[in-house]
Amino acid sequence: MMSKIVMKLICIGTFLGVLQMSGQEKKYNGDPDTSFETARTLAFNNQRKQAQDTLLSILTKYPDYHEIRSFLATTYSWDSEYKKARKEFAYILEKNSKSKDIWIAAIKNESWADMSFAALEMTTEALKNFPGDAEILYLKARAQESTNNPIEALNTVQFILDKNPEDQKATDYKVSLNINARHNTIGINSTVDLYSSLFDPMQYHTFKYSRQTKYGSIIGKVNFNRRFQENGLQYEVDVYPKISKGFYAYLNIGLSNSFLFPDVRYGAELYKSLPKSFEVSLGFRTLKYSTTTNIYTGSIGWYTGNSYWSFRPYVTPGGAGTSTSGTLSYRKYRSDADNYLGLALGIGFSPEINQFNFSGNEASILNLKSQKFNFGYYFTTSNKQNAWGTQFAVTHQEIIFDPGNYFWIYSLNLSWELKFK
Numbered sequence: 407m408m409s410k411i412v413m414k415l416i417c418i419g420t421f422l423g424v425l426q427m428s429g430q431e432k433k434y435n436g437d438p439d440t441s442f443e444t445a446r447t448l449a450f451n452n453q454r455k456q457a458q459d460t461l462l463s464i465l466t467k468y469p470d471y472h473e474i475r476s477f478l479a480t481t482y483s484w485d486s487e488y489k490k491a492r493k494e495f496a497y498i499l500e501k502n503s504k505s506k507d508i509w510i511a512a513i514k515n516e517s518w519a520d521m522s523f524a525a526l527e528m529t530t531e532a533l534k535n536f537p538g539d540a541e542i543l544y545l546k547a548r549a550q551e552s553t554n555n556p557i558e559a560l561n562t563v564q565f566i567l568d569k570n571p572e573d574q575k576a577t578d579y580k581v582s583l584n585i586n587a588r589h590n591t592i593g594i595n596s597t598v599d600l601y602s603s604l605f606d607p608m609q610y611h612t613f614k615y616s617r618q619t620k621y622g623s624i625i626g627k628v629n630f631n632r633r634f635q636e637n638g639l640q641y642e643v644d645v646y647p648k649i650s651k652g653f654y655a656y657l658n659i660g661l662s663n664s665f666l667f668p669d670v671r672y673g674a675e676l677y678k679s680l681p682k683s684f685e686v687s688l689g690f691r692t693l694k695y696s697t698t699t700n701i702y703t704g705s706i707g708w709y710t711g712n713s714y715w716s717f718r719p720y721v722t723p724g725g726a727g728t729s730t731s732g733t734l735s736y737r738k739y740r741s742d743a744d745n746y747l748g749l750a751l752g753i754g755f756s757p758e759i760n761q762f763n764f765s766g767n768e769a770s771i772l773n774l775k776s777q778k779f780n781f782g783y784y785f786t787t788s789n790k791q792n793a794w795g796t797q798f799a800v801t802h803q804e805i806i807f808d809p810g811n812y813f814w815i816y817s818l819n820l821s822w823e824l825k826f827k
Contacts (some may be wrong), residue, residue: 411804434467437560442474454481459540472498476508486517487772504641506536520651522552537731540566540573541808547579555622556587585790589618593793593823602814604805606634621645622654631666637802638664642671652679657688668693675703700726712739731755731776744793755803771782795821 432442441464449457461478464471479494495512498505509532516525529546536542543566550559550737560583564771566576596796597610609632616625622645630642649655653676660671675689688704699722707716731754739746755774780799786792805811 421815423781424493434463434465436463436464437608438468438471438474442471444476445474446477449477449481450824454485457481470501472502472508474503476511480511483511485517487523487653488515491515492519503535506539506542509535510541510545513542513549517545517548517552523548525549525552539568540570540576544576544579547583551583551586556583559583560587581789587827588791588825589827590617591618591823591825593817593821595821597819600816600818601793602816604813606635618649629660629665629667633666635665636664638662638666640664640667653677656687658691668695691805713737714739729754734777740785742786743791744784744790746784747785747795748780748782750778750780750782752776752780773806774806775812776801778802784821791825793821793823793825795819797821 424620427467429447432481434684441460441534444462445457445460448460450452457501458478458481461474461481464474465478468474475494475498479491479498481492482488483492492512492515495508495515497766498508499512502508509528513525513528513532516522516528517599524768525687526546526549529542529549532542533539533546536800543562547566550556550562555714561578563580566573567580570576570603574641591614593612593614593616595612595614598606601607608775611630612627613630614625614627616623624646625644627644629642629644631640640660640662642658645655645657647655647657654794655677656673656675660668671691671693673689673691675687677685679685685707686705689702691701693699695700702723703718703722705716705718714737715734716735718735719730721733722729724784731752733750733752735748735750737748753776755776778799778801780797782795784795786794797817799815799817799819801815801817802812803815
């Protein structure tokens with residue numbers, strides 16, 4: 407009996423010993439510089455997990471080898487593991503607050519993590535150790551801009567330029583800040599439609615004013631149309647509220663007392679960014695004449711390099727059935743979002759684009775066959791303050807009172823915007 411108890415105790419002791427040994431951290435044994443070089447090679451060849459394991463192993467024996475710990479933190483930042491990187495940078499800075507490179511890397515980690523206020527606080531601390539340093543001041547300006555303080559950012563950049571007017575990086579950033587500080591825009595958009603038969607030329611003109619706020623943008627518009635030898639006005643407001651990062655909305659309302667427009671139009675849409683540079687949306691539009699037309703729409707967009715593709719369908723239910731239409735668009739961007747070449751192909755009649763008084767003829771109008779192609783070119787002046795655009799479109803559309811027969815519509819559009827603070 408006693409021997410059995412002794413055997414059990416030996417087994418338990420052996421088991422606990424094995425657990426203790428396995429739980430102990432394996433100490434590094436080798437040349438840290440050689441292993442560090444190996445880890446760097448692995449990291450730069452997209453084998454970061456293996457690199458991080460090697461770096462962590464070295465740090466078990468050399469915890470204050472700051473260059474290794476800094477590189478480990480940097481690999482965490484590359485992998486968007488910002489909390490892990492923050493912990494490593496904090497360890498180094500607690501031991502040595504006089505390393506400018508570590509301060510810069512730590513501040514960038516906060517910026518990449520969208521922790522702009524934390525990045526701003528870190529720049530203040532870093533500047534106590536490196537007063538007037540241009541690199542840290544530049545990061546401070548970036549953080550000020552990200553925290554919606556563009557004027558403070560401009561002042562910081564100007565401080566850099568006062569000390570070194572030849573600093574090209576600061577010069578370019580000042581230009582960018584001045585552009586981004588232009589939160590107000592006025593603009594005019596004019597279109598003329600020329601018909602191959604039946605109708606006289608028709609005109610569409612819009613005057614708009616927009617204001618960019620930290621909550622999103624708001625746009626007020628006055629639309630003027632001349633069609634069928636009649637003139638009409640419509641008053642519209644568009645709002646694009648920000649909900650969260652990568653998630654925003656579109657809200658619209660328009661009013662008119664002219665038969666050329668709906669008495670009331672309103673709509674809403676939600677937009678969501680997705681991985682792999684995709685964006686999707688879903689919403690509706692409502693047009694109220696003597697009757698009400700509801701249009702359901704959405705979009706899927708994809709950014710690839712300097713190109714953008716999008717497809718937008720329209721689905722319009724009606725008493726005589728459901729009408730569908732859609733547009734495929736492509737943009738090739740140049741220097742920024744205001745400079746691009748655009749192409750679009752559309753099929754089907756959309757009452758969202760072609761606001762029309764149906765007067766009880768919904769079925770015949772919504773089911774019109776139509777094909778459209780347009781080409782546009784948009785550009786800005788050198789200071790980015792004025793934006794210009796021109797667009798040419800050709801539409802092949804069925805005649806409403808002569809089904810099966812078509813006319814051509816040739817459209818020319820010109821637009822201009824002025825941005826100011």
